[in-house]
Amino acid sequence: MAHTEDEILAGLAEIVNEETGVEVADVQADKSFTDDLDIDSISMMTIVVNAEEKFEVRIPDEEVKNLVTVGDAVKYIAGAQA
Amino acid sequence: MAITLRPRATVPGSQVLAYGAARGDLDVPNDDLVGPIDSSDEWIRQRTGIVSRTRASAELGVADLAEKAAREAIETSGISPDEIDVVIVSTISFPYATPSLATLLAGKLGCPTAVAYDISAACAGFCYGIGQADALIRSGSARNVLVVGAEKLSDYVDPADRTISFLLGDGAGAAVVAASDVPKIGPTIWGGDGDSWSTIRMTGSITDFRDGSAAWPTMEQDGRTVFRWAVWHTAEIIRQLLDESGLTVEDIDVFVPHQANMRIVDELAKQLKLPESVTIARDIETTGNTSAASIPLATHRLIQEGTAKSGDVVVQIGFGAGLVYAGQVLILP
Numbered sequence: 001m002a003h004t005e006d007e008i009l010a011g012l013a014e015i016v017n018e019e020t021g022v023e024v025a026d027v028q029a030d031k032s033f034t035d036d037l038d039i040d041s042i043s044m045m046t047i048v049v050n051a052e053e054k055f056e057v058r059i060p061d062e063e064v065k066n067l068v069t070v071g072d073a074v075k076y077i078a079g080a081q082a
Numbered sequence: 083m084a085i086t087l088r089p090r091a092t093v094p095g096s097q098v099l100a101y102g103a104a105r106g107d108l109d110v111p112n113d114d115l116v117g118p119i120d121s122s123d124e125w126i127r128q129r130t131g132i133v134s135r136t137r138a139s140a141e142l143g144v145a146d147l148a149e150k151a152a153r154e155a156i157e158t159s160g161i162s163p164d165e166i167d168v169v170i171v172s173t174i175s176f177p178y179a180t181p182s183l184a185t186l187l188a189g190k191l192g193c194p195t196a197v198a199y200d201i202s203a204a205c206a207g208f209c210y211g212i213g214q215a216d217a218l219i220r221s222g223s224a225r226n227v228l229v230v231g232a233e234k235l236s237d238y239v240d241p242a243d244r245t246i247s248f249l250l251g252d253g254a255g256a257a258v259v260a261a262s263d264v265p266k267i268g269p270t271i272w273g274g275d276g277d278s279w280s281t282i283r284m285t286g287s288i289t290d291f292r293d294g295s296a297a298w299p300t301m302e303q304d305g306r307t308v309f310r311w312a313v314w315h316t317a318e319i320i321r322q323l324l325d326e327s328g329l330t331v332e333d334i335d336v337f338v339p340h341q342a343n344m345r346i347v348d349e350l351a352k353q354l355k356l357p358e359s360v361t362i363a364r365d366i367e368t369t370g371n372t373s374a375a376s377i378p379l380a381t382h383r384l385i386q387e388g389t390a391k392s393g394d395v396v397v398q399i400g401f402g403a404g405l406v407y408a409g410q411v412l413i414l415p
Contacts, residue, residue: 040128040129041129041305041306042129042309042343045306045309045313046349049314061304061310064306
């Protein structure tokens with residue numbers, strides 16, 4: 001069953017917290033992964049793969065660089081599961 | 083009447099008798115490399131776990147490194163060099179396309195009539211070699227096999243490359259493999275992904291360089307793709323390895339993944355849920371990524387330090403340019 005954007009944001013926040021220790025509450029749609037949350041490219045790949053499993057979607061490597069903010073990732077995942 | 087050909091007598095298994103190691107003679111800390119890549123010691127440590135890497139000076143070639151590691155392995159094994167009947171060298175940095183480094187080495191070591199050949203399987207090469215040695219011995223085609231992984235990757239680095247060059251080091255590791263009444267090298271799981279040929283690559287060919295259409299070839303990679311493949315694909319292969327050998331993660335004493343990047347080593351351990359009791363090879367911190375040499379170098383170090391001991395169950399897995407991968411479970415000598 002498709003997840004809502006709110007569910008995806010909540011799930012993504014858990015994944016980010018697990019990988020980086022960033023507080024769940026700080027993972028908001030308008031936050032940049034690199035500039036605001038200080039997530040490097042390697043942690044980003046770990047987050048991407050965990051998100052793929054959790055939401056049963058495929059996020060190609062060439063797409064990852066376009067996911068600048070948490071909101072970008074939420075929208076991409078929401079679209080990909082449709 | 084059909085003729086039946088008589089096969090050679092087979093043996094039940096094989097074992098590693100001894101390891102040897104040789105690292106580059108220069109210690110190259112991150113600070114020596116950060117200028118051309120506009121980086122910092124902290125940036126490299128955080129992304130790779132590397133503090134310094136060993137590289138070889140101009141007068142120390144890949145053949146010298148291979149010879150030093152091989153001599154130690156043979157001496158420690160207790161067998162005489164003339165009893166070595168196969169020499170397999172995995173290298174991507176021997177500067178001659180032919181003849182092979184393996185034949186050069188066989189001559190230097192005192193086993194000049196041995197079967198000798200190089201394999202090109204990059205960072206999976208040592209495990210490819212161990213897989214071949216095990217199969218050759220069990221089939222009766224060889225008695226004692228010398229497997230060497232040897233690299234002088236500093237000949238193929240671009241100081242301004244931010245994808246892989248700063249990870250790379252020079253070194254060689256060797257193992258002598260012989261017959262065993264009980265298998266002490268488990269089934270090899272190996273394979274590749276030829277569709278990903280250019281994921282870890284050289285910037286050009288040697289003939290393009292000759293013709294002036296390309297610079298001296300150096301290494302580069304698509305880091306994201308490699309990281310994803312190296313962690314999640316490799317974790318799956320390790321599960322298969324354990325399964326085929328009839329083991330679980332609880333049975334592992336020592337985990338020696340190819341020393342590509344400490345973040346890959348850490349993430350693999352996390353994905354596999356390795357118990358705290360497992361000794362994890364982290365030779366990359368001071369040696370760097372030495373491709374085919376990294377697994378025997380890391381294993382040798384753990385043995386020297388006493389953190390890995392005789393009878394320990396080791397899981398080793400190599401993965402790299404090709405893309406290719408290979409791994410085994412083995413019992414330490």
